[in-house]
Structure formats: C-alpha cells, structure tokens
Amino acid sequence: MSKADWDVAVVGGGLVGAASAYYLSKRGARVLLLERRELNGQASGQNAGSLHFQIEQRLVSHGEAMTRQAATILPLILDAIERWRGITAELGETDLDVVQHGGLMVAETPQQVATLERKLKLETQGGLPTRIIDGEELRSLAPYLSNSVLAATYCAVEGHGNPRLITAALARGAARQGTAIRTWTTVTGLRREEGCWRIETENSDGSVRREYASTILNAAGAWARELAALAGVHLPVFPVALTMNATDAAPPFIPLLIQHVGRRLSLKQMREGNLLIGGGWPSRFERDRNGLVTTRAAYPRMESIYGNMAVALDVVPAVARRTLLRSWTGIVGITADQLPLLGEVPEAPGFFVATGGSAFTLGLTYAAQIAELIDSGRTPLDIDIYGPRRFGHLNAYMG
Numbered sequence: 001m002s003k004a005d006w007d008v009a010v011v012g013g014g015l016v017g018a019a020s021a022y023y024l025s026k027r028g029a030r031v032l033l034l035e036r037r038e039l040n041g042q043a044s045g046q047n048a049g050s051l052h053f054q055i056e057q058r059l060v061s062h063g064e065a066m067t068r069q070a071a072t073i074l075p076l077i078l079d080a081i082e083r084w085r086g087i088t089a090e091l092g093e094t095d096l097d098v099v100q101h102g103g104l105m106v107a108e109t110p111q112q113v114a115t116l117e118r119k120l121k122l123e124t125q126g127g128l129p130t131r132i133i134d135g136e137e138l139r140s141l142a143p144y145l146s147n148s149v150l151a152a153t154y155c156a157v158e159g160h161g162n163p164r165l166i167t168a169a170l171a172r173g174a175a176r177q178g179t180a181i182r183t184w185t186t187v188t189g190l191r192r193e194e195g196c197w198r199i200e201t202e203n204s205d206g207s208v209r210r211e212y213a214s215t216i217l218n219a220a221g222a223w224a225r226e227l228a229a230l231a232g233v234h235l236p237v238f239p240v241a242l243t244m245n246a247t248d249a250a251p252p253f254i255p256l257l258i259q260h261v262g263r264r265l266s267l268k269q270m271r272e273g274n275l276l277i278g279g280g281w282p283s284r285f286e287r288d289r290n291g292l293v294t295t296r297a298a299y300p301r302m303e304s305i306y307g308n309m310a311v312a313l314d315v316v317p318a319v320a321r322r323t324l325l326r327s328w329t330g331i332v333g334i335t336a337d338q339l340p341l342l343g344e345v346p347e348a349p350g351f352f353v354a355t356g357g358s359a360f361t362l363g364l365t366y367a368a369q370i371a372e373l374i375d376s377g378r379t380p381l382d383i384d385i386y387g388p389r390r391f392g393h394l395n396a397y398m399g
C-alpha cells in the first residue's frame, strides 16, 4: 500500500492551482493545495483579466511559422470560451464579474490589416467565430475608436473576468469538495521515494513538515522552473514582469475588450467605470542572493507606463480625459516557445506541470485538462504538443 497522505499535492495558489484543486477534488482526489504566501497574490491577482480568444499580438508578431504554431492553441481557446461562460453557475456563485460582450483587435496600418487577415484565416480554420470589420460597421460598433483605426477583427465571445474574484471562488469550491489549503507554506524540497513524492514544506513561523503525495502538480507560475529544480528536472519557464494601469471611473462607454494586432495594448472598462490598460509592457523583477526570483513586487518602468498610455490615446482618444490612478506590476512565467506547458514530466514520474501562456484566459482549461490527465491518464483535447516531453533533451543529462 502507498504511504501517500495525498493523491495530489498542487503547488501554487494562483488561478491555475486553485482551479486544478477544484477539478481534481471534483473527481474525488484527495488534494492538498500549497501556497507560499496568500492565495491569488501573484500573477493571477495582478493581471488584466482579459478573456482574449483571438490569437494574441505577441504570437502574430514573430513571423508566419510562429503564427501557425500559435494557432494550434485554438482547441484550448474553444474550451475556455465555454468554461468561462459556465464557471459562475458551476461554482454556485452569484457574480464573479465575468462578461463576454465581445472584443476587437484593431489595426492602424495596411500591413497590420494584412496580419489581421492572415490571423483571421487561421482562426476560421480553427473554428473561432471571428470576422473582419471596417468602415461604417466598425464606427457604429465602436464610435470611441480613433480614425487611425483602419479595421479590426471582431470576436463576439471575448470579454473579461475579475482577477480579484475568480481564484478565491475556485478555492472555495475546492475546499467544499475536501481540498486542504495551506497558505504561507513554501515547498522547499521534493524527492521521489518508494513510488511517491516526499514533500518538505516550511511554514511562515519556520516550522518544517514532511508528507507524501502520489502526484505533484507544479502550478507555481513564474516560479515553476525553480520548483521543478527541487524535483531534479529542468523546465524552461522564464519569469517576465509586466505593467498594468488603471484610470479613474467614467460613465460606461467601452463595452468591448480592445486589443491591438501590431502594438502592445489591451483596454477595457470595468463595471465600476475604470479603464484597465495594459498589453505586455515590461517592468523589472528582482532576484535574491541565490539568483531566485523574489516574490516582491517588480519595479514599474516609467517608459512602459508612458508607452502604454500613448498607444491607448492613439486608439481611444477619450483616454485623454481620464486621470491615471494607479500602475502596478506582476510576474508571469512564459515558455521558450510561448506555448503552454502542460503534462507529466517523463523524467520524473508523477510530476506534472500546468503553466505558460495566457493562463488567465486559459487557466480553467489547463486545470481541467491536467486534472483529467492525472486522474485518468487521458485528456479530451489533444495536449500532447504542450507536454514537457518537447523539452526532454534538457533533462537527458540530469543526474
């Protein structure tokens, strides 16, 4: 008989970890969720909350081959659209501030319009309901857009969720189903022992605890690489620090999510009236003495704030009438090829990972797929190409 105390220990209490704990415990697994600080304290609570289902600017700006590769993500996107539509009711919540009123990806140059057209072709092939609009139709759908916008692709199911609400609701759901949640608990050691994983954790009061789980799920976001190193494997997940901005509240005038195909911009109006403006502008994170990424907030960069606001003003001139109230930063983990990292690490049996990419939009989908993979060894969607196996050569020489 296995000496495991838990079927699955999920490391990381962001959206991906909380959602995985929810879906795993729903399937009857005994789940332990470990978070070194508070739930939702990192990227999942700091992001823009965009539910962007169109192929993103960062994925279409590195040439044809990368764009085609990025389009392989469309089956996950289609799954995410349905999960977000149903998540509030599924969790038994009344309001998680999830809206799917539609989104536009705008173009300001003929070259960008051509990129929209190429992107649209791939999306149509992949079954995403997107179409290109311009002229009168675009002006009447989005009269707040500047005349510099020549055309846009419109996706009627895009929108946004509230990053402050969703992770807590998932954690509540997981707890109701029996998940044990331990915050202020850092995983400091992982070792394979007699067919299961010995987990060493350190509490905020310095106390150390050892327990056993059959399976580890690495949902540590930007820290996924460091967590994997504890288990003796390389995972190429790179921390990237980003910037967000919020203005004062205005009467409702932008019902749609606005993104840009050639410049870094995401813009939306929240229920309270504030405009949330981001789009992947960098900030600067710190490393500690051992070279590890700290959990301290990254430093904002003024040039990112100016740059981001300048794009927003170009696209939506009414931004000029707003006051910038707050800018903040967050650290997200991205992979070397910008695709998700989802699956079991072949060199470390029982060690799974779910991270990478835009894991607010795709977080529920990653979690549902990984829960099914852990529980049944199969997934309804083909996630093989996102597996850590593609980086297996990095682990061929690990001792």
Ligand SMILES: Cc1cc2nc3c(=O)[nH]c(=O)nc-3n(C[C@H](O)[C@H](O)[C@H](O)COP(=O)(O)OP(=O)(O)OC[C@H]3O[C@@H](n4cnc5c(N)ncnc54)[C@H](O)[C@@H]3O)c2cc1C
Pocket (backbone or CB within 6 Å): 011, 012, 013, 014, 015, 016, 017, 034, 035, 036, 037, 038, 039, 040, 041, 042, 043, 044, 045, 046, 047, 048, 049, 050, 051, 052, 185, 186, 187, 188, 219, 220, 221, 222, 223, 227, 241, 242, 243, 244, 266, 278, 295, 329, 330, 331, 332, 333, 354, 355, 356, 357, 358, 359, 360, 361, 362, 363
């Ligand atoms: C500014 C910004 C804007 C973004 N905007 C969007 C957007 O609009 N749409 C979108 O789809 N995505 C967006 N993203 C990306 C998205 O936020 C992330 O992909 C997603 O939140 C990742 O969730 P996660 O649960 O994997 O990671 P996180 O939320 O970072 O959670 C990981 C958790 O693991 C914990 N942890 C790490 N190591 C350990 C350890 N050893 N022991 C215990 N716990 C540990 C950390 O403390 C952390 O809480 C944005 C990201 C940023 C930073």
